[in-house]
Amino acid sequence: DNQMTQSPSSLSASVGDRVTMTCRTSQSIGKNLNWYQQKPGKAPKLLISAASSLQSGVPSRFSGSGSGTDFTLTISSLQPEDFATYFCLQIYTVPLTFGGGTKVEV
Amino acid sequence: EVQLVESGGDLVKPGGSLRLSCAASGFTFSNAWMFWVRQAPGKGLEWVGRIKSNTDGGTTDYAAPVKGRFTISRDDSKNTLYLQMNSLKTEDTALYYCTYLSLGYWGQGTLVTVSS
Secondary structure (H helix, E strand, O other): OOOOEEEOOOOOOOOOOOOOEEEEOOOOOOOOOEEEEEEEOOOOEEEOOOEEEEEOOOOOOEEEEOOOOOOEEEOOEEEEEEEOEEEEEOOOOOOOEEEEOEEEEE | OOOOEEEOOOEEEEHHHHHHHHEEEOOOHHHHOOOOOOOOOOOOOEEEEEEOOOOOOOOEEEEEOOOOOOEEEOOOOOOOEEEEEOOOOHHHHHEEEEEHHHHHHOOOOOOEEEEE
């Protein structure tokens, strides 16, 4: 299986901060990686597909980069509504594998 | 408007069975590869399995922890996805989501609790 390592597991930040989190896969997946945001009690929301393609309606402060085995999600200027948990998901091969999540806290 | 509505979650004893349903609307369900994802309380997301569209063969794939116990099926005439869960274990306790992964649509989830 393609192991997914997401880091950090949590981070503390303030409104206006630039926030970065990473996912690393054990095998190359090209750009076949999605990023999701999840708030408590809610289903995950797709932010970025194909490693860097911003979904419609997602603010441009979110960006994704990377290919192969190393991927990054960046929030350029953290807003109050961005405090949430973020997950990556490799969709290159089954079994699909999620990262363990990064909780963005105050 | 796309909607995915899961149902069927319940409290069940270890070794028991349960069938979850996911009613889809707002898109061409028969063309969609559909997925089940679960989330144990306070934990991360875990892929359970997928079913391809019937035009792509309708085949299924499963995560190792559920393979041989869970079965995904679909009824395109009813726009409904199913997850048959047998031989349930306490570690299957989770919120189960159905998702049209490629377009980012998720249901609200249905809770399965396995406990004696």
